[in-house]
Amino acid sequence: MKKLPKKLMTQITQAAEILQALADSLTIEIEAADNFYDSKSEKWQEGPAGDAYVRWKDNISEVANATAELVDQLNSIEEAPESGS
Numbered sequence: 001m002k003k004l005p006k007k008l009m010t011q012i013t014q015a016a017e018i019l020q021a022l023a024d025s026l027t028i029e030i031e032a033a034d035n036f037y038d039s040k041s042e043k044w045q046e047g048p049a050g051d052a053y054v055r056w057k058d059n060i061s062e063v064a065n066a067t068a069e070l071v072d073q074l075n076s077i078e079e080a081p082e083s084g085s
Helices: 006-039 042-046 050-074
Strands: none
Touching: 006 050, 042 050
């Protein structure tokens, strides 16, 4: 197998580290959002503000999950198959 250029591997590693930090920060914010939501009254949770908040939090969760998945994909890049047989 052919190795990727060192510069590219360095960029991949740096991107994975930055994205991991983002995923970690998003996870912390999601936990804080859950705590905020849980502290609100049932009336608020079931009303339009609560519904909008859940949609916002779910969107952030999707971004966090996608970011974590991308980090896993970046971390799995090591070598490319050689061209030709």
